[in-house]
Amino acid sequence: MNKRKPELLANARDVEEVDKLFEAGADAVLVGDETYALRMPGNFDLRMVQEAVKLAHGRGKPLYVSMNALFHHEKAGGLEGYIRMLDQAGVDAIVFGDPAVFMAAREAAPGMKLQWNTETTSTNYQTVNFWAKKGVSRAVLARELSLAEVIAVKQNSKIETQIQVHGMTCIFHSKRELVSNYLRFQGSARQEDGHESQLFLKETTRDAHQYPIYENRHGTHIMSAEDICMLEHLPGIVTARIDSLFVEGMFKSTKNHLRTVAIYRQALDLLQEQQDKVVHEAWIQELQQMQPEGRLLGTGFYFKEQIY
Amino acid sequence: MMHMSQSTQPPNALAYRKPELLAPAGNLEKLKFAVLYGADAVYIGGQKFGLRAKAGNFSLEDMQEGVRFAHERGAKVYVAANIIAHNEDFHEMEAYFRSLQEIGIDAVIVADPAIIDICKQAAPELEIHLSTQASATNWQTVKFWAQEGIPRVVLAREVSLDEIREIKKRVSTEIEVFIHGSMCISYSGRCVLSNHMTDRDANRGGCAQSCRWKYELYEEDLEDAQDQGGDMPRPLFAEGDEAFTMSSKDLCMVEHIPSLIEAGVESLKIEGRMKSVHYIATVVNTYRRVIDAFCEDPEGFTFQEKWKKEIEKAANRPLTTGFYFGTPTEDDQIFGAPPKMASYEFAGLVLDYDPGTQMATIEQRTHFRVGQEVEFIGPKRENFTQVVEKLWDEAGNEVEEARHAMQKLKMKVQKPVKPYDMMRKEK
Numbered sequence: 001m002n003k004r005k006p007e008l009l010a011n012a013r014d015v016e017e018v019d020k021l022f023e024a025g026a027d028a029v030l031v032g033d034e035t036y037a038l039r040m041p042g043n044f045d046l047r048m049v050q051e052a053v054k055l056a057h058g059r060g061k062p063l064y065v066s067m068n069a070l071f072h073h074e075k076a077g078g079l080e081g082y083i084r085m086l087d088q089a090g091v092d093a094i095v096f097g098d099p100a101v102f103m104a105a106r107e108a109a110p111g112m113k114l115q116w117n118t119e120t121t122s123t124n125y126q127t128v129n130f131w132a133k134k135g136v137s138r139a140v141l142a143r144e145l146s147l148a149e150v151i152a153v154k155q156n157s158k159i160e161t162q163i164q165v166h167g168m169t170c171i172f173h174s175k176r177e178l179v180s181n182y183l184r185f186q187g188s189a190r191q192e193d194g195h196e197s198q199l200f201l202k203e204t205t206r207d208a209h210q211y212p213i214y215e216n217r218h219g220t221h222i223m224s225a226e227d228i229c230m231l232e233h234l235p236g237i238v239t240a241r242i243d244s245l246f247v248e249g250m251f252k253s254t255k256n257h258l259r260t261v262a263i264y265r266q267a268l269d270l271l272q273e274q275q276d277k278v279v280h281e282a283w284i285q286e287l288q289q290m291q292p293e294g295r296l297l298g299t300g301f302y303f304k305e306q307i308y
Numbered sequence: 309m310m311h312m313s314q315s316t317q318p319p320n321a322l323a324y325r326k327p328e329l330l331a332p333a334g335n336l337e338k339l340k341f342a343v344l345y346g347a348d349a350v351y352i353g354g355q356k357f358g359l360r361a362k363a364g365n366f367s368l369e370d371m372q373e374g375v376r377f378a379h380e381r382g383a384k385v386y387v388a389a390n391i392i393a394h395n396e397d398f399h400e401m402e403a404y405f406r407s408l409q410e411i412g413i414d415a416v417i418v419a420d421p422a423i424i425d426i427c428k429q430a431a432p433e434l435e436i437h438l439s440t441q442a443s444a445t446n447w448q449t450v451k452f453w454a455q456e457g458i459p460r461v462v463l464a465r466e467v468s469l470d471e472i473r474e475i476k477k478r479v480s481t482e483i484e485v486f487i488h489g490s491m492c493i494s495y496s497g498r499c500v501l502s503n504h505m506t507d508r509d510a511n512r513g514g515c516a517q518s519c520r521w522k523y524e525l526y527e528e529d530l531e532d533a534q535d536q537g538g539d540m541p542r543p544l545f546a547e548g549d550e551a552f553t554m555s556s557k558d559l560c561m562v563e564h565i566p567s568l569i570e571a572g573v574e575s576l577k578i579e580g581r582m583k584s585v586h587y588i589a590t591v592v593n594t595y596r597r598v599i600d601a602f603c604e605d606p607e608g609f610t611f612q613e614k615w616k617k618e619i620e621k622a623a624n625r626p627l628t629t630g631f632y633f634g635t636p637t638e639d640d641q642i643f644g645a646p647p648k649m650a651s652y653e654f655a656g657l658v659l660d661y662d663p664g665t666q667m668a669t670i671e672q673r674t675h676f677r678v679g680q681e682v683e684f685i686g687p688k689r690e691n692f693t694q695v696v697e698k699l700w701d702e703a704g705n706e707v708e709e710a711r712h713a714m715q716k717l718k719m720k721v722q723k724p725v726k727p728y729d730m731m732r733k734e735k
Contacts, residue, residue, distance in 0.1 A: 070443055070445050070464070070466075070495060070498075071445060071446050071448075071449075072445050072446060072466070072467070072471060073446055073447070073470075073471045073474050073475075076445075076446035076447070076448050076449075079448070098443075098445070098446070098449055099444075099448070099449045099452035099453070100446050100448035100449045100452070102452065103448045103449075103451065103452050104448065118497075118498075119498065120392070120497060120498055120499070120500050120511065121392045121419075121420070121497055121498075121511065123392050123393065123394050123420075123511070124393045124394050124395045124397070124398070124420070124422055125395060126393070126395075126398060126422030126425065126426070127393070127420055127421050127422040129422075130421040130422055130424075130425055131421070143500075144500050144503050144509065145394070149394060149395055152395045153395065156395070171499070171500045171501055171503070171504050172494050172498070172499045172500070172501050172519075173494055173495055173498040173499070174493050174494040174495065174499075174554070175466045175495060175631070175635065176493060176635060176636055177635070177637075178493070178554055178641075179525070180638075181636075181637055181638035181641055182525060182544075182552050182553075182638070182643070183544065184637070184638045185550070185638040185641070185643050186544075186545065186549055186550070188544070196529070196530040197527050197528060197529050197530055198527070198528055198529075198530050199525060199526065199527050199544070200525075200526050200528070200541070201523040201524065201525055201526075201552060202523060202524045202526065203505065203518075203521060203522075203523055204522050204523065204524055204551065210526075213525070219495075222501070224504060225504070251530075301503070304507065305507070306503060306507050306508065306509045306514070307507060307508055307509070307514060308508055308509040308512035308513050308514030
């Protein structure tokens with residue numbers, strides 16, 4: 001029986017949530033500044049990153065910072081300076097997608113660990129090994145892979161692999177302001193009523209599905225209609241020695257995010273002791289109860305066939 | 309010395325190296341038209357590893373013939389192998405690249421670093437270009453790929469003209485940009501709508517163009533979204549409003565070719581391996597004329613409205629300059645029913661011409677008849693229009709109309725034509 005535990009990783013909205021995520025059982029926490037990171041639950045300026053690092057290291061745990069945006073000229077020049085500051089703050093790893101970040105990190109902080117994450121294009125072990133040769137320490141695999149493909153990547157690659165086990169995924173990123181464009185075209189403006197609101201799309205012939213959509217400085221992002229939930233399939237994932245399991249906190253209340261992490265923690269711990277029947281039905285039910293109306297839990301592409 | 313200085317150009321005369329005009333070719337026929345109408349290079353897809361699963365694509369035999377045809381006329385042939393691969397896709401990839409190298413393909417267009425590595429090992433002589441699917445948006449990224457031995461990078465369509473100038477200042481890598489055609493509305497490669505909505509893998513050629521579908525946009529309070537119950541989501545549209553959609557107008561830079569040449573871009577790329585022969589010929593012919601006119605006399609160059617009009621005769625959608633002059637707005641998207649475009653269609657192909665009798669042999673592509681006005685286009689020459697006065701079939705019988713596809717007919721033309729000239733008519 002395999003006693004090696006995978007890392008349980010979650011992203012955080014604010015410094016307080018970082019602390020609570022560790023308390024709930026996260027082994028590592030991921031944060032980001034909206035200038036450099038795509039799709040994080042909260043915006044961490046440098047001071048917040050410094051505090052988060054202190055909290056993490058106080059518990060003997062790593063803190064990662066995401067810089068996974070695609071950079072245009074305006075921001076690409078500032079990458080080295082930012083990475084230097086993250087290095088000084090003691091950040092344990094930087095997550096990147098754009099090779100410009102890789103170039104900047106090699107200059108500014110040669111010892112910094114780098115994790116490669118392009119969301120949609122990390123789909124095979126040869127590409128993972130391309131980045132391994134460059135000194136990258138981890139690849140975050142695309143969410144559109146089957147579990148069999150994930151396992152084959154793990155078996156054939158030389159560096160750590162990370163997969164997402166829970167939450168929503170990004171399925172589209174445009175540099176354009178697609179929501180604002182539509183509203184301007186309609187001649188309508190959104191009413192700001194002080195409430196934090198969320199937008200979603202429905203494809204008119206499949207009205208059961210709601211795809212969250214939002215705009216920020218990086219453009220427009222569309223998210224999956226279902227949340228991944230791989231709790232029941234943790235035994236296979238642990239046996240396959242996947243190195244890091246990510247729980248996404250976007251569009252989730254702190255309470256639900258923490259509870260989700262705690263459930264995965266318990267399941268992983270239990271799995272260390274007994275390999276079969278680790279998932280309590282009560283946990284599944286609890287996770288299901290946390291879901292907003294109309295938003296299902298599913299297994300994403302892990303057990304799906306795709307054609308092309 | 310006096311003689312020398314008189315015979316050379318004044319020192320401040322503008323002179324630009326001509327950029328490559330790169331055209332798509334979905335099959336062998338389109339390749340020939342693209343080359344004859346003025347493309348310096350064409351890009352094609354093989355049976356495997358390309359993103360246009362439905363674009364016809366070339367067998368190795370067709371590729372061989374295409375390469376021979378292009379090379380005889382001084383044009384290059386590139387092969388797109390721009391999928392984002394999964395583990396299973398590497399099967400036979402090395403042999404494929406070795407074949408491309410043997411056939412004499414001039415370069416492959418690749419997006420996935422794994423495929424770059426495989427190609428380098430299997431076919432070290434084969435030049436590799438980085439596909440736009442890799443979304444290179446800054447000079448640091450271009451430099452990264454240059455250090456990997458990539459001599460040319462196709463920039464992301466999100467890069468502006470100012471950003472191109474900046475990139476050209478910083479790196480000597482060849483830069484290729486799209487100047488014409490359909491566009492992903494997302495960053496290329498960063499969209500899996502198709503995977504999620506149709507189980508078709510967009511990054512391996514299965515794109516279902518889900519971005520151009522119709523959607524409804526709703527808003528709900530975040531507390532309601534996170535907990536159950538609460539208020540119903542509010543529609544951000546009223547009854548009768550156009551649906552939310554993400555359909556981009558098509559890129560067209562025909563009026564801004566001088567700016568791209570001045571910025572130092574090495575290759576100007578036309579999108580459209582799925583487009584018709586008529587489209588390819590019309591678009592390539594027009595850009596060829598604009599590029600030549602500017603490079604021959606940069607200072608005396610003025611843009612001619614007829615070039616824009618010519619492009620519009622083959623356009624499938626309304627046109628935009630994309631990201632070149634700033635982030636596109638609602639004016640660069642298509643909402644509601646797309647307007648009818650492409651006012652002209654391919655009526656017949658010139659197979660032969662007899663200068664003595666002024667009779668042309670024409671192979672029918674769509675129905676045309678006596679009395680109809682038609683327009684002739686040909687490589688590097690002015691169009692002309694005339695009325696179809698008389699028509700004869702192959703047996704020499706006079707006929708009123710050309711009814712059958714590929715039927716060969718003779719008609720009198722008012723100006724000399726050549727094989728591969730095209731006859732078009734208004735729809």
